[in-house]
Amino acid sequence: MSFVFDELVGQEHIIDILKSAAADSRTGSESQEMTHAWLFTGPPGSGRSSAAVAFAQALICPNQGCGTCNECQSAVTGGHPDVEIIRTEGLSIKVEELRELLTRVAWAPSMGGWRIVVMEDADRLTESAANALLKAIEEPGTRTVWLLCAPTLHDVLPTIRSRCRHLQLRTPSIEAVTQVLIKRDNISPTMADFAARVSQGHIGRAKYLATNELVRSNRRVIMQLPLQLGSLAEAFLAAQTLVDIATEEATALSELRDEREIEKLQEAYGKGATGRGMATGAAKVVKELEKEQKSRATRLVRDSIDGALLDLATFYRDAMLIQVGTAEALINSDMQKQIESYAAKSISHSTINKVNAIIEAREKLAHNSAPLVTCEALMCQLARN
């Protein structure tokens, strides 16, 4: 059994720990492996939240995570009374939201086992929210298991991380991602190899790219930008192109989700209901949802720009490899000729500066700098020789 762990790619070193913890938690005895606060860290795309959710399933499933039973399935869809998956749409998790969550999970588990909270973005807790969470984690004798996820240990308050068992996920190898795309998603070997390579071990992104022609053609446009930076005017144009493409991609994604959510909410309140209380209640909740959606849309655009900048960085990374004479492991092997001719006209020192400029721009964006202005400044730097 324990099929839920099969979805985790390249994480064998932590799967064993999770499996034996789930087994221990079942025996009822004071277990070696089981503890009630866990912290999953790993780079984007390594699957830290998938690992946490799989562990939640293993804890509540009668077969230790078969993936097919009622318990396993309802845990993922949010229908299980003892499993809460907290996905943050906004930029932060505020203390009010956390208090509300604590009230919700204060009850004893309905099925007699564990009550489990998966928090996908523990790095977004505000300081006061983190302190409220800390108190809950420290509470003795509770049947609540906290599965927190964050990119790195440093993204979580030291007081919290010291009380959690820490599991570090790895970036899966390109080969491992390629195999999953071929076997699980029926993607052709050539496409799987391309998508795994350019996504650098980010499984979600690799699949998205492999199955979406528009995303691939957008990526091609982005990857041509370094070759079109002959003048400052072209640099400004390139910045606009990058921001436009990223925004368009993010908007398409969020519109789809927004519509579905509002529909679901209206259904829950009875669409077309005429009762006065019903109407004002629904209107208020829809308004709140729209506010959340707006903040998520902003975040998606930022994520999308960040993804485009990461792609751009791989161009200069490859150019650098060619300049120092090791061109075997190019990420963009499909563009080898173009990158070679770029590399021939420049020197490795200036290429390194360009990679650094991209890293700096990503950091600025992560700290809420204005996207277009940041990209314009970056493109002007990249246009310099």
Ligand SMILES: [Zn+2]
């Ligand atoms: Zn199951």
